[in-house]
Structures are given as C-alpha cells and as structure tokens.
Amino acid sequence: MSGDHAHNDSQIESGSRVNDSHKHKDKHKDKEYRHKDHKKEKEREKSKYSNSEHKDLLEKKHRDKEKVRQKDGADRHKDKEKRKEEKMRSFDGKPKKEKENGFARSLLSSLSKCCHVVCFRGVLRPVPRVKSEPDNDGFYHSPKHERSLKRERDDDDSEFMPKKIKIENDKKVKKRKPEEEEDIKPKKKRKDKKGDVADGKKKAKKEPEEKWKWWEEERATDGSKWRFLEHKGPVFAPPYEPLSSKVKFYYDGKPFKLSEKAEEVATFFAKMLDHEYTTKDIFRKNFFKDWRKEMTSEEKGKLTDLNKCDFSELNEYFKAQSEARKQMSKEEKLKIKEENERLLQEYGFCLMDNHKERIANFRIEPPGLFRGRGDHPKMGMLKRRIRPEDIIINCSKDSKHPKPPPGTKWKEVRHDNKVTWLVSWTENIQGSIKYIMLNPSSRIKGEKDWQKYETARRLKKCVGRIRAQYREDWKSKEMRIRQRSVALYFIDKLALRAGNEKEEGETADTVGCCSLRVEHIKLSPEKDGQEFVVEFDFLGKDSIRYYNKVPVEKRVFKNLQLFMENKQPEDDLFDRLNTSILNKHLQELMDGLTAKVFRTYNASITLQQQLKELTTPEENIPAKILSYNRANRAVAILCNHQRAPPKTFEKSMQNLQTKIDAKKDQLFDAKRELKSAKADAKVRRDEKSKKAVEAKKKAVQRIEEQLMKLEVQATDREENKQIALGTSKLNYLDPRISVTWCKKWSVPIEKIYNKTQREKFAWAIDMADDDYEF
C-alpha cells in the first residue's frame, strides 16, 4: 500500500473516450530529427500514381488488391499532403482534449471507498523490484542456436508445477517434443478418424458425450494448423427489402422516391438518426459522398444537400418495426428462434480433424455505415455488401466444399492448412481482410491461449533479469538503447501496449508506448509531494483515454527530459524506437517474448497476488467473490479497461438500495420476532416454543445473509461503474489461477465463469489443481 495508488484514482477518474478532439497533428514536421521519416519520401513517390475515381475499384476483380491499395494509398497521401499544407497555414492545431461522455465523475469517491482497488500497485511492484521476482532463467543462451523452430514450448515449468500438474506437464512436454513422431501422428490420427466421424454423428444427435480433451493430445510441430477441415461456408446478410411506398423519404420538404440502391443506403442512415454519429460533420460528409455513389445520375443531380434530406419517416418506420418485433407473440418468437437454431446447426459448426467445432462468426457482416471509434476519419463511409464473389473459402481438398448460393461463385477456394480461418474477404473501408474463424472453445484457439500463458510464465522466471537489464540500459551512452529501456520500463510498469505506428488519416489518432508523442506526457520534478512525476494523457486503443500520474525513478525522469529536448509537442517521444526494434530486442532476451507478454504477465501475476492478499478464509462465499472481483478489478485498472457507465446505472443502484433498505426492515422485524419467541419460550419452556425460537433464529440468519449479499453486490457494482472486467478475464488472466482459487476456497466455478467462459477455459478447469501457481 505504498506510493502511487493515488494515481490509479486519477487514472480512472478522468478516463474517457474523447471523440471530438479536432486535433491536428503533423508529427513529421521537422525532419532532421528522426530517422522515421523516409516514409515521407516514399509517400510522395507513390502519390504520383494517384488517380481519380475509386468507385470502379469496388467492382474490379483480379489483381484488384494491388490496385485498390495503390489507389487508396494515393488518395490517402494526397489527403495527407493537403492537410499538411493546411497545417502550415493555420498554426493553431493545439490539441483540444475534452471529456465527452462525462465518463468518470463520481468515481473517485466510489473507488476510494475501497482501498484494495487503488492500492494494488504498491503490492504489484515493491520498490526493490529487481529482487522481487524470481530470476533463474539463463539469460545468455544463444537465441540463434537454442531457439527451436517451434518456440513457446514450456520446457521446464515442471518446477513450477507441483505434483499432479507436474505429471501432466511432463506428459505434455514429452508429447509435444519429439519431432520424429511427426510421421507417426498423422497415421494415427487418420486411423481414428473414421471412428471419430461416426462419433461426431452420434454427438450431433444426442449431445452428451464426454468432452474432447484436446489438451491431453499432442500438438502438431510442423506449423500446420489442421489436417482436415470441412464447413458449409458463410451465411450471407439477407438481401435488401425495399420499403413500402407508404414510407416516404423527403427532399427539401417534398416526397422523393429513391431508387432501390440509394434507398438501401438511405435506410442505413435513417436507422442511426438517433445516434449522435449522424450529427458529426465527418460522418455526414463521408456518408453523403458514398451515398451519392449509389445514386442514379438523376438522383445525383437532384439530391445535392444532405441537410435537405428528411429521413424521419423512415426512422419512425424502423422504430415501429422493432417495437412490433418486441410485441410479437410467443409462437412467432419461438419460430424465429428455431430458425436461428437451425442456421446455427447448419452453418455454425465445422469439422476439423475429426471434431465438430463451433464457429465464432459464421455470418458475413451486413452492409451498413462504418462506425469507427473515437475521432475516426472514415466514420460514415458505406460498408458495402459482401457477395459470394468476394469470398475466399479455405478448407481441405478432400472435404465437401461449401457451395456458393445458386448462380454465384466464390472468388477462390483454397486449401491452406497453415492458417486457421475458414472464410475471408476484403473489407472496403480500410482494405483489410476479415475472417471467419473458430470459437474460443475450439482446440485451435484454446491451444494458442494456453500457450500464451505459458509464455507469460516463462517471463515470470526471467523478468528480474530483464528488469535489471533495462535499468542498466537507462545509463547507456546510446540514445536508442536508452529510449528502448525507458519504453520497456513503461510497458512493464504501466502495462502499456506496444504502440505500432499508424497511417495518418486512415484511423483515429491513438497511440501506444512506442508511438507516444511529446505532447502526451508532462514532467514534474515535484508534484503532490512526490518527486519525478510523469503525467500521461493520451488516447489508446479504441480511443480510450489513458490518464495517469506516476512517480518514476530519477534516471527515467532525466532520460525523458533528454528525449524531449528540442522537440515539438507533436514529435515522437521515442524517435529512435519502434515496435519492431523493441520486439526484436525482447526476442533476444527471451524466446517468444514480445511487448504484449508483459501485459499478460503483469495482469496474471497481479491477480494471483491480489487474490492471495484479499481473500479472507473465514468469509462467506459472496464476500469471497467480492474479493475475487476486486482482484480482477485491480487488473482491469492496470490495463485501463474502461467502459461507459451503463445508461441505467444510477437507477439500478437506487433499486438495489431500496432492496437493501427493505431487507433491513425485514431483518429488524425478524429480530423482534425472535426476541418475543425467546421470551415466550422462557415462559412456556416447552418443545414447541423452543422449536419456534430455533426457526426464528434461522430466519434471522438467513435474512442477515441475504442482506449481506445485497450489500456486497452494491459495493461491487459501485466499484465497477466504469471498469470493464470482461476483457481482462477473457484475455489476460491465466484461468488456472481462478480455477485454483475456486478450488482452494470451495467457490463454485460457475460464480466466476459463466457457461461460455467455462467452455473457453475448459482446458484450465480440467487441468488446474488447488495448488497451481502461475
């Protein structure tokens, strides 16, 4: 409980997503500075290729990708140059950061009520850090030689795994190791394939069957992800259904009949009318531009001003429709449900290596208007409808290939077992590829997940050494090394993301560690009674604000001053560093180490420590769960996982309070009754009255328990107002820690993980004992 817990307060207190900073950055203004600038040159070169329309792009088929990219790229660069020019002229460009959705508000109060949450950092990082972690990993194994082709093998965690697990693990190691066995395996697999297929059929009929424990089987070592893959392809978005002519769109006050294509796009906008998106300039501009591309030339001529477009009737129509859907009779609802179920059964599963596996997203994303997060330059653009001709299918050669809808064909069918996706297509907003992949409960995802935690556990063994080294590097005479070491310190201490550079004008302006700019930190030699305080304030992933005041070591502070010398606010803080340099360095420190492993490691180790610290043996189960949630919360705060407070938050708190009050009254009454029963028993001294007393006692107890439960719930909810636990639970916390905790304290696992989560973490639930240690 020392030191910097106050900063966590502030971090949360002010967290918010900033949407409309009209900030203007031109980070590459003064060239000389850095070596990140050749980009520029390239861009300029490329922009020569620039050309006009990019409508036809969408239509084009082959070698399309190249082309799209190039054209887009060209446009992009033009834009960029233009902006730059603008910038030169008007020099205001100061960042305007504002809290938009009033994220935090009363957080401080609620959080400070609970010191556990805010104090975790002291616990997490005792000052003499170097010593605080085990450090028994040979640093100097030559990466070149020792690194096997297959990395991430948990060679020797056996010493970390007591008894039973150790056995399991040995098995695991043995199984996974031998490459020679590779020849044998396929045969073996192939053999039981038939049997298994039959099995699969059975399974489909009568659900039960014991679950497949893939974690007890060996993994492929040749980089292949599967041997057999069969699926039914994607489910396409339903075709557009034109509006009835009764529902009218108006232009300039007069009804206007839109062509089908234009109407469809109009409905996208109409459906969002209540959303504040539609009031934003960029959104409107992008929408209108793309909408016009869908119009007939006649429409184009007439509809020239979005402000004269009246979508309100369409909007009301859709609202009424969704209302009607809610009011549907039970039978109708059931019918829809059954239809969905049928679709799920048909398309929601695939057959991968003899096992029926659930697909995560078997539906193709329907067309609509792009909703970027934060201040996204492309918000409002039309996300076009995906057709079979856009789709690449991936499956086994010898499988039954999915059929394209009648009269259409796939763009391509390939058989690449080095990847895990079943279907892919190129999306038109960023030109990136989208995939259909398997559910987190699948073997292919589970293995990877498990592996991720094993890598983090390997980091645990050598983190001491790595920390010692980066501290040493703060003194390096080489700038790049100093920058690298300070960045790594932030990544480790603050769980920052790596921070890849992003293309300006393509996405919202967000940063991570390596891409921090001078304007994102403020140095104070002394602040609030602490020395060498760094104040972070930037937008991270999803434009979630990261705000934190952290005291750092003097050397770090001095280095930061050095890095900031002679720089403009919009210049990179770490001008000699990027994620690829950093990760290459990390790779040398430990096989499989990358920046994000630190997040996983610090998250999991924090959970483990917090659980140890917060759990009180004699507490009842609800209180234990509160402790768990608090430990989880500590991690969420560390990782800056925020959420918008639920719209009905205040009300639901009130409701809960009402319940609590009612329960208190009830308790009061029950106690009074108990008293009188006791008095009664004293007088009467018969069995019956004694029993009555007992009964009353029980009632009081029960009510007390209920009250307690409610109060705990209230605390939990209040503390959780704008903190999202889900992300860390799902992605950062080694599930075995939670499972072990549950076993140790006899908390039913269902209290911690819901059904989906239990499916995802089946491997952990099965293999973790009550003495697992991360």
Place this chain on the structure above:
DNA sequence: CGCCTGACTTAGTATTTAATGA
C-alpha cells in the same frame, strides 16, 4: 532493411436472452 500485409488477439458496445419482480 524498412514497409506492407496477412493472420490473429484484444476491445468496447449493441443486441438478445434470461431472470426478476410488479
């Protein structure tokens, strides 16, 4: 070697479903 891109993980929010209570 830097850049680009493909593949995959991580992320918050919108929508749907289930649970609760009037």
Place this chain on the structure above:
DNA sequence: TCATTAAATACTAAGTCAGGCG
C-alpha cells in the same frame, strides 16, 4: 403474465506481430 433489468452473446473495430518482398 407482462415489463424491467441484468447478464450473456453477437458484433466488428482496432490492436499486435511476424514474415515476405522489393
């Protein structure tokens, strides 16, 4: 039994990172 509210799930954007290519 219906309406609310909470929890679960669906959705898809936005990151990370490695490998290939010019």
